[in-house]
Amino acid sequence: MMAETQLAILFTSIALVVIGLYAAIFVDNIIKKIIGISFIEEGANLFIVGIGYKAGGIVPILMPNMNTTWFASNASYPLPYGLVLTSIVIGASTLAVMLSLVMVLYKKYGTLSTKEMLADTSKQEEYNE
Amino acid sequence: MNELIPLMVIVPMMAALLLSAFSKFNKVIKCLALVVGICLPIIPLASNYGLHFFGGYQPIMDNVTNVIYHPAITYSFDFMQQIFIAMIGLLTFLVIFIYLTKYKKASGSYLFLLFMGTAAVTALILTDDIFHMFVFFEILALAQVGIVAASSIDYSYEMALKYMILGAIGSPMMLLGIGFLLAMTGTVNVTDIVSIIRGGLLDVTSPVFLLSLGLIFFGWLYASGLPPFHTIKSGIYSKAEPHGAALLQSFTVISMISIVLIMFRIYSTLPIFEVLVVFFSVVAMILGVSMALTQTDFRRMIGFLAVGELGFIGLGIGLGTQYALTAGLFQALNEIVITALLFIGFGAIVHATNEVDTRKLGGLLAYHPKVGIMLLAGGLAMAGVPPLSGFQSKLMLVQASLSCGYPELSILAIMVSIATFVVFVKTFYSMFLSPKPHDLEVVDNEVPKAMVFAMAVLLIVIIALGIFPDVVTSGISNYVGGLLP
Numbered sequence: 001m002m003a004e005t006q007l008a009i010l011f012t013s014i015a016l017v018v019i020g021l022y023a024a025i026f027v028d029n030i031i032k033k034i035i036g037i038s039f040i041e042e043g044a045n046l047f048i049v050g051i052g053y054k055a056g057g058i059v060p061i062l063m064p065n066m067n068t069t070w071f072a073s074n075a076s077y078p079l080p081y082g083l084v085l086t087s088i089v090i091g092a093s094t095l096a097v098m099l100s101l102v103m104v105l106y107k108k109y110g111t112l113s114t115k116e117m118l119a120d121t122s123k124q125e126e127y128n129e
Numbered sequence: 130m131n132e133l134i135p136l137m138v139i140v141p142m143m144a145a146l147l148l149s150a151f152s153k154f155n156k157v158i159k160c161l162a163l164v165v166g167i168c169l170p171i172i173p174l175a176s177n178y179g180l181h182f183f184g185g186y187q188p189i190m191d192n193v194t195n196v197i198y199h200p201a202i203t204y205s206f207d208f209m210q211q212i213f214i215a216m217i218g219l220l221t222f223l224v225i226f227i228y229l230t231k232y233k234k235a236s237g238s239y240l241f242l243l244f245m246g247t248a249a250v251t252a253l254i255l256t257d258d259i260f261h262m263f264v265f266f267e268i269l270a271l272a273q274v275g276i277v278a279a280s281s282i283d284y285s286y287e288m289a290l291k292y293m294i295l296g297a298i299g300s301p302m303m304l305l306g307i308g309f310l311l312a313m314t315g316t317v318n319v320t321d322i323v324s325i326i327r328g329g330l331l332d333v334t335s336p337v338f339l340l341s342l343g344l345i346f347f348g349w350l351y352a353s354g355l356p357p358f359h360t361i362k363s364g365i366y367s368k369a370e371p372h373g374a375a376l377l378q379s380f381t382v383i384s385m386i387s388i389v390l391i392m393f394r395i396y397s398t399l400p401i402f403e404v405l406v407v408f409f410s411v412v413a414m415i416l417g418v419s420m421a422l423t424q425t426d427f428r429r430m431i432g433f434l435a436v437g438e439l440g441f442i443g444l445g446i447g448l449g450t451q452y453a454l455t456a457g458l459f460q461a462l463n464e465i466v467i468t469a470l471l472f473i474g475f476g477a478i479v480h481a482t483n484e485v486d487t488r489k490l491g492g493l494l495a496y497h498p499k500v501g502i503m504l505l506a507g508g509l510a511m512a513g514v515p516p517l518s519g520f521q522s523k524l525m526l527v528q529a530s531l532s533c534g535y536p537e538l539s540i541l542a543i544m545v546s547i548a549t550f551v552v553f554v555k556t557f558y559s560m561f562l563s564p565k566p567h568d569l570e571v572v573d574n575e576v577p578k579a580m581v582f583a584m585a586v587l588l589i590v591i592i593a594l595g596i597f598p599d600v601v602t603s604g605i606s607n608y609v610g611g612l613l614p
Contacts, residue, residue, distance in 0.1 A: 017305070024298055030290075037297040044301040048308040080311060083260050087304060090267045094297055097271055101278065101290040108286070117287070 009050030016043030030105070030112045034098050041091040045084045052080035133176035134206045135183070137214055138252045140168060141221075145244035152237020159229050162240050166225040169218030169247065173211045180205055180257075196328065199318040203257040207611075208604035209458060210254050213383060216462060219590075220379050220469055221247045223583040227372045227473065230579040239279050243376060246272035250380050253387040259307050260317040262391060266303065266352060269384060270296040273365065273377055280370045288368040292361055296351060299358075303348025309341035310395070323394050327614065333398050342396050346405060349392065353385035354436055355413045355443065359420075363432030371476020372580075374428065375469035378435050385439060386461050389446050393454075394612055403449050410443025411541065418548040426485045427478075427556055431471050434511060434549060438464045441542065445526050448533045454609040456525035459602050463510070463518040463594060470507040470587040474500055477576040477584075478560065482569065487556050492565025500576055501561045503584045508557060510591050512550035518594035525602070 016039045023036025053076060060078035062071055102112070109117050144165040148158050182188075186201035225243060229235055249269035256262050270293070278289040307317065313331055314322050325331050332338070349355075354362025362381065366374040389406065396402040417437025424430040442464065445457020477500045484490055494501045510517035513524070523546055530538040594601060 017301070021298070024294065033294060034297075037294065037301075040298060040301045041304075044304040044308065047305060048311070051308060051312045077315070079315075079317070080308075083311075083317070086260075086264055090264065093271060094267065094293070094300075097274060098290065098293050098297065101274075101286055101293065104286050105290065 003053065003055040005055065006050050006053050009046055009053065013043040013047040013050065016040070016046065028113050028115055030102055030114055030117075033114070034095065034102065037098070038091070038095060041087070041094075045087050045091070048080045048084050048087070052077040131177055131179045131181055131206075133172055134179070134181040134204050134255065137172050137176070137255065138204075138248050140165060140172060141244040141248040141251065145241045145248065148237045148244065149241040150237075152241075155234055158237050158240060159235050162225050162229060162235070162244075165244070166222035169221050170215045171218075173206075173214040173218065176206060176211070178207050178211070194328075194330075196321075196324055198316065198321055199257070202261050203318060203320070204255040205257045206255060207608045209608040212462065212601060212604065213254055213386075213465075214251050216465055216590075217247060217250055217379055217383060219586070220376060220465065223469075223473075223586060224372045224376045227577065227579045227583055231372075231577060236279070239276075242272045242275040242279065243373075246276065246376065246380050250383040250387075253384055256387075257319050258317055259310065259319055259322070259391060262388065263300070263303055263307055266348070266384065266388070267300055269380060270300065270352075273380060276373045276377060277365045277369045280368060280373060282368050282370070285368040288361075288364050292365050295358060295361055299348045299351030302344045306341040306344030306346075306348065309337050309344065313337060313341070319391050319394055326395065326398065339399070339401070342392070342399065342402060345388075345392060349385070349388045350409060352381070352388055353439055353443075354381055355385075355409045355439060356416055359413060359416055359433070359436045363420075363429055363436055366432035366435065366472070367426060367428040371428070371472050371479060372583075374432075374476075375472040378468045378472065379465040381435075382439065382442070382461050382465050385442065386446070386458060389443070390612065393446060393449070397449060397614060403447050406443050406447030407538070410440040410447055411538070412440070413437060413443065414440030414541065414545045418545050418552065421552045422548070425487050427475050427487050427560070428472075428485055430487075430552065430556060431468065431475060434471075434552065435464070435468045437545060437549065438468065438511065440545075441523065441526055444538065444542065445529060448529055448535070448538075450529065450533060451606060451609050451613060452525070453529035453533060454612070455602055455606040456522055456529045458605050458609070459598065460519075460522035460526060462601060463522045463591070466587050466590050466594070467507055467510045467519055470584055470591065471504065471511065473580055473583050473587070474504040474507060477580045480580070481571055481576055483572055484569065487559045489566060489569060490560045491563040491569065492561070493571075494561040495565075496571050497576055499581055500584070501557075503581075503588050504561075505557055506588055507584075507591070508553035509550075510595070512553055513546040514550070516592075516595045518591045518598070521595055521598040521602075 020036040020039030024033050027033055057076040058074050060075040148162060151157050181204040183202040188197045188199050190197050246269060249265040249272060252265040253262060274289045274293050277285050311317055314325050316322060351358050366377060369377055414437050417433050421430045421433035442457045442461045445453045445460060479485060510519040513519045527539045527542050
């Protein structure tokens with residue numbers, strides 16, 4: 001049976017992914033697109049955190065005086081947390097690269113609108129100069 | 130020596146970090162890049178086949194269920210990995226050689242990206258861990274974006290950002306798919322997941338399992354540049370420096386086969402998996418070659434032809450028999466070499482003329498006969514003309530389609546090969562054989578020797594694989610036999 005908390009996590013992550021997809025596909029402003037992409041990434045991370053959740057469980061750190069059988073049956077599953085930690089670092093790197101590219105493009109076009117960027121091809125020559 | 134297995138990833142990664150750190154010392158980074166570049170194809174050839182468990186954590190047997198679990202990240206190294214890693218190492222060396230001879234002042238950051246990309250694809254093909262695959266899939270995407278953005282070609286930043294945004298949608302989808310698999314099996318080790326599935330401990334008809342397939346499949350389509358991502362993939366090839374594009378396409382091919390082989394092991398029990406792979410591959414073949422026909426920018430044309438060739442690889446893997454998988458993987462190996470030759474060759478033409486429009490070129494055979502002949506051989510190999518390597522793999526694919534009972538796929542493969550031939554001959558004629566336009570200025574009569582050397586090496590590989598395909602196919606066939614249920 002899925003715990004209530006786990007169900008709440010699942011629905012929240014679905015909402016984050018859907019909102020993020022909407023922003024990434026339909027919103028014109030490139031910064032808002034990137035915020036949407038962050039939503040998708042965080043939705044995926046939240047979902048994986050939810051997998052490791054155990055109702056009434058304890059933090060998965062084995063202390064010296066703990067009974068290992070009791071620990072195994074009560075601790076939450078630690079693998080997803082390790083994975084999410086890595087995924088957050090990757091997400092931050094991706095975000096940094098995207099934002100640095102946006103900075104360059106903003107200097108070139110003077111706008112954050114993707115439609116205006118696509119329409120304005122004359123800026124390339126000015127930028128090259 | 131199994132200790133060499135992790136070194137295949139660690140060496141390029143450490144080299145990348147050192148090159149970035151010492152980027153101010155031009156001679157140091159040039160020497161270091163060249164030495165590491167030479168080592169890259171040697172390490173896989175010197176290593177023994179086997180498994181490597183990170184941290185030394187050996188597999189554990191569960192006494193209750195008699196199932197073996199892998200607690201550590203595992204690298205699996207066999208003939209297939211050896212030949213692909215050696216080939217990517219050779220190509221990285223050639224690309225670095227071209228880069229170092231082209232520029233007096235080498236950029237540590239650019240060399241960092243080249244080596245980091247190589248490390249990422251090497252890890253992708255070695256890993257037996259689905260989350261590890263995701264991590265290096267992301268690192269590879271970042272390296273690819275960097276290689277495109279670092280080029281001096283117009284609109285490279287725009288193309289890099291587009292690729293990045295699509296990737297940033299594709300990779301969380303893949304992560305979600307991995308999350309679903311983790312939720313169902315409790316592990317991210319592919320061998321463990323496969324043994325859970327084969328042991329009947331997981332309901333493969335459950336919607337969650339199908340959903341995980343869909344999500345990981347979406348990420349794979351992005352990584353491999355199959356439709357709907359074919360235009361962006363060919364776009365990044367055309368916006369990168371030609372030698373960078375040669376490496377980028379090899380990254381694409383390796384990431385494509387690495388991810389699809391992992392998916393094959395997990396999802397091959399589902400008939401829908403093979404249908405999906407064949408469907409998208411066929412669409413890629415048709416779209417790739419038909420869009421290549423309409424291009425006037427030859428970099429873009431090669432990009433679309435490369436996407437079409439990816440369809441052949443997918444076709445072999447989608448058919449799912451031992452022979453078809455062998456043919457698909459052999460085709461992947463050939464495509465890496467052939468497309469690299471074409472990108473480097475056309476890069477030499479850009480160097481000589483500063484022109485990429487085939488309508489504005491002509492009569493170049495008189496100026497650059499060596500490049501012309503080697504490009505012709507590469508193009509014929511891509512079209513599947515005997516006795517070159519492309520012919521052998523495409524013949525195997527046609528035979529595999531026939532033996533699986535799909536003659537229509539064989540006919541399609543032959544037709545696409547003919548169309549590839551037409552595209553290439555048309556382009557070759559307009560660039561090399563047609564009269565030279567009056568306004569065309571051949572700015573450099575000398576093509577860089579490093580480019581000619583790289584093309585010659587790749588051409589030797591193409592001819593050798595065409596004459597002795599068994600050297601590779603028998604080893605790949607043995608490896609593939611172990612993957613099948």
